[in-house]
Amino acid sequence: MSFSSPVYLLPRIMEFAGPALNVDIPNLTVPQFILDSPHELRPPRKEDVPLFIEDGTGRTLCHAEVHHRTQGLANALSLRWSLSEDDVALTTFIIPSLFGPSIGPANPSYTVDELIHQLQTANANAIIVYSTFLPTIIEAARAVGIPKDRIILIDGPSNSTHVSVENLIEYGNSKPMNFIERKLNPGESKTKLAFLSFSSGTTGKKGQGDTDSFHHAVEIPHRSIISNVLQSAAHISGERDPLKRMMPGDVSLGVLPFFRIDIYGLIVTLHYALFSGFSVVVIPKFSFRGFLQSIDRYRITHLFVVPPQVVLLCKYPAIRDHDFSHVKFLMCGAAPLSGDLYVQLAKVFPNAMIGQGYGLTETATSVVAMDPTKLHGTIGAAGQLLPGIVAHVLKEDGSLAREGEQGELIVTGPSMALRYRNNEEATKSTFVNGWVRTGDEVIIRNNELFVVDRLKVRGFQVAPAELEGHLLLHPSVTDCCVVPVPNDYSGELPLAYVVLEPELRKRIGHVSDSKVQYKWLAGGVEFIDAIPKNPSGKILRRLLREQARKRKSAEVQAKL
Incomplete structure (x- = not known):
């Protein structure tokens, strides 16, 4: 087992570990x-304590009803399309994994090309989606050969083309059980x-x-x-x-x-x-x-x-x-x-x-x-x-x-x-x-x-997260990202990419008013429209680092 040749020849003192997990993993x-x-480890849940509460209506689903609905949906998918545990359902929102097939969670704001890529990679057999996103979904499904009748609506009633989750649950629970929940072979859950x-x-x-x-x-x-x-x-x-x-x-x-x-x-x-x-x-x-x-x-x-x-x-x-x-x-x-x-x-x-x-x-x-x-x-x-x-x-x-x-x-x-x-x-x-x-x-x-994603200014370590957190407290700043830019004297300097309230695009002295000098944004401040992030909110910092390096390189070339 090696990441590079010398690594695992070193003493085990280099290993960090949490406590032992001394419980059964079923x-x-x-x-x-x-x-x-x-x-x-499971605490007792009273029967009247719901698993789910629908935010808009306050409707509750307790354990017995969740179990009943899960079985109904699994049975309907098995009866109607013979979908089984080995199939993949792409879904924009449902209680994932609770009804049999593997789940490929998808963002409903994806473009057609992005959905096509995901459908093809997952080899999906069905799509479960909110009706709002039907036009994009239908186009992507057509491109990969998923029939319209395998596009299932999460909200609203069934129509002439698409069946709804609610109707599938009713249908599945009204028929003899065709779906058989299989017990896994020893070790198969791995x-x-x-x-x-x-x-x-x-x-x-x-x-x-x-x-x-x-x-x-x-x-x-x-x-x-x-x-x-x-x-x-x-x-x-x-x-x-x-x-x-x-x-x-x-x-x-x-x-x-x-x-x-x-x-x-x-x-x-x-x-x-x-x-x-x-x-x-x-x-x-x-x-x-x-x-x-x-x-x-x-x-x-x-x-x-x-x-x-x-x-x-x-x-x-x-x-x-x-x-x-x-x-x-x-x-x-x-x-x-x-x-x-x-x-x-x-x-x-x-x-x-x-x-x-x-x-x-x-x-x-x-x-x-x-x-x-x-x-x-x-x-x-x-x-x-x-x-x-x-x-x-x-x-x-x-x-x-x-x-x-x-x-x-x-x-x-x-x-x-x-x-x-x-x-x-x-x-x-x-x-x-x-x-x-x-x-x-x-x-x-x-x-x-x-x-850590630290940069060093004249040997002092500076954490971008510290400066970002401070910038975000300024009433005019809606988002930001701090990255290093090379500097001949200091080694690196902090550069801030800042998203301001639209009417307030002006240089701010917020950091220099509150932080020690080596943490000042001596690398500059650039105002941009949006900070690149993945959908979970994690900053794609590498993109802005690359942009900053290119800017610095262009400045050097211009001086030459």
Whole structure:
């Protein structure tokens, strides 16, 4: 097992590990595990505590009805089109994996070409979609040969061409059971696919389509999802939850779309929340005012969010009209939070445990999570290694980093995905003998992971996330990204790409007013219309770094 020839000749002191995962990982499918399987870590859920609450109507679905509807839909798909466990259904939003076929979650805002790519890569047999997106879906389906009658509507009644999910459920439950739920062979959950989740790929030194956000279809088996749910539950439950922040009957806001290419919304805010005994309030489409109203209306206790939502929660005046004292848990994933944003969040949610998490689609999903014994996470830390996770930090010279040293994070554990579908070269460079090369630069200290993308100014380390967090507190700034630009004297200087309120495109002295001189934006400030991000909100920083390098190179050439 090797990433480069000298690595595994080094002492095991170079290895970092979370606690042992001393629980059984059952050989089940995800629906069997979520709906039917008792487990030592599963807290008891009362029968009248709903699994799902529909945000717009308040309609609730308890366990018995979810199970009944799941069986009805599975039976209808089996009867009508003979769809089975080996088929793939592409869906823009449904409770994924709960009815048999493998699921390929898709973003409804994809273009026709993007959908064609995903349909072809997944070899999809059916599409489940909101009616709003039918024109694009129909065009993409025609291009890959999926019949119109295999396009199923999530909302609204059936029509002459398309059947609805609701009608399929009714049909399936009115007929004798044709769908037979198969028990897996021993060890089969390790290889049997549950999801094909599309990822932009890890950002290591691969040259593998890093600018194509829809390039990689990650094959995720049932065991990976079950394992990660159990890892998260073991991390914060029982004695490891002294503040009693994870209790059955709590209410979580399902505001992160389950279709997104990032797996955070799919596993953490859906499967983990259900396993923990929460009721998940499902929001079909995010709007900030609606988001605030839902937190009030359903007395939300748990918020799983991404940085753009954190910025809104910290900055917008409408926050003052709401009392969020009932919120007891807030976790931010997908990108680092600065210390400034931590402070602001603590003011908005005075009784909440606040922290971060980190994971990838390729690790399905969480690798670290916030320390459950603390009210607030360590500033700058993504969290502690989860039970069952083992990590190496690989330095540029091929040796393994010690504690406190920086390098690329490489991880293994029971939740790792299998491979990229139809992409052998990318698979070989990312999935190495059960380990995943994340491409992210990190430091591990006291069992906490710090994701770093630091630049050095005259030898001083400067964290872009710190400057970004500070810039975002300026009332005129709606988004930003800080990257390094080369400088002969200082080595590197921070350059900020800033998105301003449209009427306020002017240079601001916000950073120089508050930060030590070597953190000033001496590399300049460029005002742009939008910061490039993947759909989960993670900044595609490499694109702006490349843009900054090209700008610097052009300036040098002009001087010559």
